[in-house]
Amino acid sequence: MSLRPAISVPLPWLAMIIGRTFGNRKQRTAGKKRIFKLPRTLSITKEGWWYIAALFAIGVVAINTGNNLLYLVVATLLSVIIISGVVSEHTLRRIKITRQLPSRLFKNSPASVRFEISNNKSIVPSFSFTSRELPVASTSAEPVYVLKLKPLENAIKYASYTFTQRGALALAGVKLSTRFPFGLFVKGREETIITEVIVYPDVTDSNKTAAVLAQEAVGMESGRKVGNGAHLRGVREYTARDDARFIYWKAAGRTSRLFVKEFEQERAKRFTVVFDNFKTTAPHEFEALVDRAASVARILIEKGHHVGFKSLGDAIKPAAGHKQLYRILHALALIYPVDKKGPAGVRVESIA
Amino acid sequence: MTFSTYTIILTYFMASLGIAAASLVETIEVYFIAVASALAVISLILNLKSIRVVSKTVWNLVAVALFALFIADYAAITGNLLASAARFLVIMLALKLFDLNTGRDHVVTYVIVFFQILGAAVSTSSPVFLLILSLFIAGGIGAMTIFNIKKDWQAVYKEPSVPPAAIFGASIITFAAIAALSSVIIAFLIFFLMPRKAIGFFERKTANTIRMSGFSGKVDLGEIGGVKTDPTIVMRVEIKGARPKELLRFRGSSFEHYDGRSWRRRLKERTLSGKAVESRFIIEKTMTGTPILEQSILLEPLESDVLFAASQPIWIEGKFQQLRADESGSIYMPSIPYARTGYKAWSQTSTAKSQEGAPNAAFSDTSFFEADPSRDRMRALAAELTKGMKGRQKAASIESYLRANLNYSLDPQRTEGKSALEDFLFFSKQGFCEHYATAMAVLLRSASIPSRLVTGFIEGEWNDFGNYFIVRQANAHAWVEAYIVEEGGWITFDPTPDAGFAPIEMPSRLTLYLDMLRYKWNRNVVQFSSEDQRMMAFGLERAFREALRALAKSLSFQKKGPAAYSPYLLAALATALLSAIFIFLLVYGRRFTQGQDRTGSKPIKYYADMQGILRKKGFTRRPEETALEFASRVKKRRVTEITKVFQDERYGCIQPEADRLKEVEQWLEELGRL
Secondary structure (H helix, E strand, C coil): CCCHHHHHCHHHHHHHHHHHHHHHHHHHHHCCCCCCCCCCEEEECHHHHHHHHHHHHHHHHHHHHCCHHHHHHHHHHHHHHHHHHHHHHHHHCCEEEEEECCCCEECCCCEEEEEEEEECCCCCCEEEEEEEECCCCCEEECCEEEEEECCCCEEEEEEEEEECCCEEEEEEEEEEEECCCCCCEEEEEEEEEEEEEEEECCCCCCCCHHHHHHHHHHHHCCCCCEEEEEEEEEEEECCCCCCHHHECHHHHHHHCCCEEEEEECCCCCEEEEEEECECCCCHHHHHHHHHHHHHHHHHHHHCCCEEEEECCCCEEEEECCHHHHHHHHHHHHCCCCECCCCCCEEEEEEEC | CCHHHHHHHHHHHHHHHHHHHHHHCCCCCHHHHHHHHHHHHHHHHHHHCCCCCCCHHHHHHHHHHHHHHHHHHHHHHCCCHHHHHHHHHHHHHHHHCCCCCCHHHHHHHHHHHHHHHHHHHHHCCCCHHHHHHHHHHHHHHHHHHHHHHHHHHHHHHCCCCCCCHHHHCHHHHHHHHHHHHHHHHHHHHHHHHCCCCCCCCCCCCCCCCECCCCCCCEEECCCHHHHCCCCCEEEEEEECCCCCCCCCEEEEEEECEECCCEEECCCCEEECCCCCCCCEEECCCCCCCCCEEEEEEEECCECCCEECEECEEEEEEECCCCCEEECCCCEECCCCCCCCEEEEEEEECCCCEECCCCCCHHHHCCHHHHCCCCHHHHHHHHHHHCCCCCHHHHHHHHHHHHHHHCEECCCCCCCCCCCHHHHHHHHCCEECHHHHHHHHHHHHHHCCCCEEEEEEEECCEEECCCCEEEEEHHHEEEEEEEEEHHHCEEEEECCCCHHHHCCCCCCCHHHHHHHHHHHHHHHHHHCCCHHHHHHHHHHHHHHHHHHHHHHHHHHCCCCCCHHHCCHHHHHHHHHHHHHHHHHHHHHHHHHHHHCCCCCCCHHHHHHHHHHHHHHHCCCCCCCCCCHHHHHHHHCCHHHHHHHHHHHHHHHHCCCCCHHHHHHHHHHHHHHHHC
């Protein structure tokens, strides 16, 4: 019989316990500075302060007069506070909330976030509570209000979220809070729902710089050959060679001669959006460049062109379609300025 | 009905409570309440028709004017803060009801009602207060909840949007009712546990005292007759233990100087001291071996400083700063309290009142005979009645003579006698307790036995609901104490015939029950004191200790015979344990039995519902059949779909969307209709 098992058995446990204890501590100090965290938050509303003031005033009168019915009133006021605590606790208890964000999020454009809120209590309904996103930098989120949730009922709610910065972002969770039942206190409970999201740059091109850039790029490559595309190229007289389908009947009516419409040749063009992501003097200038690059890519892809992307550290081969756009937007969402001297800027290169 | 209709109904419910509370304030007149109620009804009609006659500005101006009037009323007219405040609040409330526009107006109404209830709390001692307070709590909880929800709603959806009236449904009403009930229970717990001081600084006095006859320094002969038909309740005396067999006499004052017309008391009073226990006043030394009667007495506000207790009080416990007693054993408070007074008294009932040394000469004084023309007849009568007798026999003989030969009447005729006493003894021979007692005291003194007249109350109606006597003015009584040398003390004699003890009327059981409620409320709530709190703590401790001892005994291995074994206790323990387990499983059982939370066990429920519907239509799932096999046998598309939703949830833990569940509900309805 060796002693080995007797010694080795507790060792992994010990290691685990030590690891958990110290690991957690490290995580905690690195994350939030709160060392001691209560499971519920509580704050007193304006009405609550008035209530407490009245309670104290009547209490003083009761003690000074020795009037037992006033003591009874004071006791009643106190009991209402106790009931308020119990009821608000039950309002927030066993409420499960899940948050579903749209698969693509864009900077500065409101996204509709879907919440599924369910009351897992089997007897007690929950009334009048609000769910608010825990504050995260550069995110503004609308609260979600639930008037009533019956026992074992769930509700679907939508709230508008706006992100003011591109990039990867972690949403920590929501805070459920309620003033129910009496509006004297606000009780809150944090529900952790960690969701990592990628916010794409703004592609709306509000000052039209990207549109100009795209226009120029398309203009460079002006092979305006006749073809069977969608854009009208011109009108000329009908010849026997022409297809009768393209006869311009309106003009025929006015001039009593036959004309045909000529269309441009539809050929996808190939471009590369080049972003020289050198560091700019001001961070917002860099962000404006990111937005411009994203907008140009968006405009070109929406026109049906093949678009590629090139930055100082990254390159995406040209391709068409929305998948390609999101590939580029993803790269732009995570791009960061390169700390080297050079002219930062966005340009479009045409590929023959 | 709309949201606003509901809030109006709620507000009127509260307003009616406010008016009811105001009616409890003792100085508010009935017509005032009637006018306020009429105004409230008119405003209700206007409010339900959404007619507003009072604008905001007008209301504000009127409120300011009313406040000025209230100050004037208090300063110049009544001088009574409570009365003027109560009146001011009633008018404010009636007017506010004409101006219910915003949520704030409703809240102002509730605040006014709250102040009215505070006013009632200060002024009243009626148990109706508890009813009003409880209803106010229920209404207040409902109102606070509704207005809070409205506020939350408007924070999200902006005014003037209001929450759907459906929130006034059963769940909110149930909530308010349960919350109010628990609030009252918790409030009483807190009430009894809240630390008290022995004496309040500014205790409220009442001006409505009951006038008394027979307890001031001087009592005219025939004075008590005036109150012998008055049913006003003077005190309630709770007896610890069984009702005593003998007739109890609650002793008040005693008188020793008689001048032919009236009795006076001039005995020296001493201040009682020697508090062995806090707030306990020792009057006499206890005699060992005699039964002691414990009484808990609640005096109504009386126009007198006398304290009452059965025959011979030994000690008194109560919230008194000081007490006085004279040598006859009468006890007096420092002043008239102008409030209800509660105290406890311990009395000896069966022995002679001890007397150290010879009694005061005042008890043998016969100087009044000097002026009395009928003195010789009286002396002759006394001599005749006591001829050849000794001490106690003499007194008993006089007592039985008076009891047998004179007629009891509350309205004695005046005839040719020169004094009321002469009339009573020799001419009309009619009189009541005071005449009988005076006659006996005078005859005793002329037979040279020291005597004194004692006034007080005999026991009234016995209320077995609360184990107490209801003592009324009509129970006022006078009797005699005589000093019997061979017994070494004072013996009580009562020469009044039985006709003098007939009750005026027997109250019904309901009246007795209501009186018990009123008494308990006053004794246990209105008069609750630090002393009661202490007693309650002791009682709880004792009960706990006894329960522990009983438990130890029943679980002990050294049982002595079957008597030591307590099956009831074990049964009670087992029941408690089982119900605790049951409640625990009820609350937390889901977590253990299902592993995880299945909020949407709805599909499972729906599937069961579907099986029920199909069973009615002749399709029963066989034991060997799987759910899908069963569905294919039924050959209904809906059945298959419901089964799929069920299986996803049951075996795949895929919770269906809310829309999907709605569909399932519809399909179930369709199936039912087929």
